[in-house]
Amino acid sequence: MTSRLGVVAGVAGLIVIALAGAAAPWLAPTGPYTPDLGARLGAPGGAHLLGQDTLGRDVLARVLYGTRISLGVATAAVGLSLAAGTVLGCVAGYAGGWVDEALTRVIDVLLAFPGLLLAIALAAVRGPSLPNVVLALSVLGWTGYARLARAAVMSLREREFVAAARALGARPVRIVARHLLPLAGPVLLVQATFGMAGAMVAEGSLSFLGVGAPPPLPSWGAMIDEGRPFLLVAPHLVVFPGLALALAVLALQLLGDGLRDLLDVRLDGAGRMTPS
């Protein structure tokens, strides 16, 4: 597959998924929270295309509304991480010295810290909630962007055009924002695309472990967790939310691969954020 095709396929997939989430009220046969106790674990087909869950709620409706949670959490987490990471990385890269040393140490500690535990602990304190998920993912997610931004700024810091700007009396903030950051843009964009995919999986993982979306929110991870005891008699509870998540991640992965090749970016990591 060529990179251009990958980008097109990825963007198209994302648009479809976003539209499905936006149009959920019109596409879904019932609300995502409408119980029908008598029709518990109803099989797929008929009025309920993807079947019914443990309280008889429509699985299609829940998968569609789940899109909003998955995309929303991922966007928020990546946005926060990207902003924080870029700022910190630029500061460290430009300032150098002990500032840089301190940031590197903090990143080392965070990388060695089992981040999943942070999410579990947050959920223990405040009860599981989506803001907690975003917070937990961002507290650990910013390090990747910080490293990329820092490396980019450091490699460009000594170039002539920077020296020229400095000689003209430009302040560091302006130099970084006007001259250095735009050059680091592509690498951050590619990392953010993979980061979105990672954040979606991470949100699902946390909800699966019961420390993500609180009930009755139809997070895909939570739906899989809920359906697991019924795998033998109602596999549709596990299969469909999993497929939805896999498709969303696939779209982002294709987009990321394509962008990386088109923009000729090299990442040092694997381009995947996990809740660790």
Added chain:
Amino acid sequence: MGTLPGRRLVLLLPTVLGVVTLVFAFLHLLPGDPVEIMLGDWAAPADAVALRRDLGLDRPLAAQYVRFVGHAARGDFGQSIAFRAPVARVIADRYPATVELAIAALLLAVGGAVPLGVLAAVWRGRALDRIVRLASLAGVCLPSFWLGPVLMFAFAMRLDWLPVSGRGGLAHLVLPAATLALGMGGILVRLTRASVLAALGEDYVRTARAKGAPRWRAVGVHALRNALVPVVTVLGLQAGALLAGAVITETIFAWPGIGRLVVQAIQARDYPLVQGCVLVIGVTYVAINTAADVLVRAIDPRLAEPA
């Protein structure tokens, strides 16, 4: 070169201490009292006070912290509150299971991914390449908390080929290791393929071939050696992700490892046990990365020179 790992180890001490401090701080910010959770409904306040004193939980936080670090430095992690046993013993009971699972997953991922990645790179654009790339994409996209139940459903429930769960012989290891390995394997295949492709384009490989080295030798010795550097580095970085994966995999397959243990320990507010677990996990992560570093330098001696 010999002193470098040693120096790195010294540099890692602050990292480990940082992790320990972080854990200690956030644990004590959690609401809920281990003593009340342990004693349950049927306890009097006086007993709770006595037990809290017994466990040293009534002292100032700073004193508790100093005591914990001091004891930990001597290898004494204290007494687990929930299990009523030394933390070291509780962890020693569970840690091998996680190590076993992680090593199996690692072998599976590396053993499958590197050859596939090399073959895909060598036969770039052919059918095998396409299949491998598609499969690796699937590996990256399928979340483990979905893959685990689905593998269990297919191979243990429907086909009845493998045990459903628990720790036992080799057969018990297959499904959890595969679940844990697939995501990592997908990443490694893509990485190996990309690095081999890049290396094949490098001058020295082209030179080697021009000098008459056979194709397999050019790929096997020169390209692969170079390609392994990023693979090993990423493996080290993925060690952290492995733990998150282990919590999920251990939960799905009822694997008695440290991932599930630490979750239980947090829920019971078993401070000493959580601290011990996180310390062990942090040290493991640091050790793996140091090992990966040493390995990278061994593969590519040029990197041994300090920059």
Added chain:
Amino acid sequence: MAPPPGGLVVAFDSDPRSLDPRFQTDANGARLGDLLHVALTRADPTGRRVPELARSWTMEDRRTVVFHLRPDFRFADGTAVTAADVKATYDAVRDPALASPKRTALAALSVIDTPDATTVVMHLTDASASFLDATGLGILPAARAREADDVTTGAGPFRLVSVVRGDRLVLAPNPYYPDGPPRLDPLVIRIVPDETVRVLELRRGGIHLLEDAPEPEMVTWLAAAPTLVVRRAPGTSFVYLALNLRDPRLADRRVREAIALAVDRDGLVRYVLGGAARPATGLLAPEHWAYAPAPARRHDPRRARRLLARAGYPSRGRGTPRFRLVYKTSAQPLRRRLAEAVQADLANVGIAVDVRVYEWGTLYADVRSGNFEMASLAWVGVTDPDLYYLAFHSTMVPPAGYNRGAYVSRVTDRLTSAGRRTFDPLERRTIYARVQRRLAHDVPIVPLWWEDRIAVHTRRLRGFEPSPSGDLRSLATARLD
């Protein structure tokens, strides 16, 4: 792994915390402790105390109980169980230095005398009608009663052979058990946290007995297997919604009654629990000696809406709730599902519910400190009706007792105080019947149901009887064909 021949494999969902009767507080610990240890008395399914180590007992006066021991019980190491062991165990638990969670239960005890090897005399500081409830304490050998570490040597039908934490416990018959050593050898307890796995292993024969009921659909699936048999018995675990009466809205009886009427208890029991529970009218199950029938509240959303309007919360049209309540629950799947169902039921009468899921430690801390509006909780192992005093007397707000919702009623106070000072069973019964009627009217909590006990086991297992409290005692006399 193939189960050992002649051995039985039982699945537990989690590790028992302690098998030492001095420290054991969790349900799984109690189920196993029951097999390893003997106590002076035990509770029968109706909540009455029946003989075990004590063959009989007499009340000399209101403050003196004399126990006559059976001479034929022996610990697993062969030494006889004597009055000295009983005294040593009770004294150890009462020693503050040991910090035993059971100490409070023995607060009424002052001195223990042992005139001979088979007689124990307990002197109480105060007359207490519920004292015998505390004599379910497992007895340890006197020489080991004060050890700080867990002691598992007991005189029960089984002895502990080995423990692999998080994986399995192996028990073997106590050869000295006076009623004949058990025939199950070994008895293996496997720790299998995942329900799907427990169900599958049971179906395949890797597990022989499952006592934690799986989801109803899985019970049906298991029942279809020719090698398995599903056993049902009514249970005594009481599930309810706790309400915090400190909240001005919930202080109004009409609001509480409206909530009780809005929850479709019968629908939940029928469909979500697969019929495996009895809709409850109150704390005590019908088989309990002090149970008094109270009229059940049927699902009636229309009446609930009328009550809410009368209480000053008029309907505000579709989409706009009358008011919002926070509902706290543990993360257990069934409880989470219950929360979602209650949320939908209350939305139907115009009350918006925000569900907050906490793991047990946090939920427990919040409930104890009164930091909740609604919460789903359960009472497990209720034996003496004095619990009505501990849970509903106005002085029993935590940390003194379990009146978490801060319910205050002069009538209930008077009755529950009288109940704990009355020794005549008939008289006590009359008192607690009035307590139950009062609570049914005041609705300080919303009773939901008593959970059934469901056990699924291989047909080869003979002589096992599921018990209402979930104990495994009948394994002492069961066998595997």
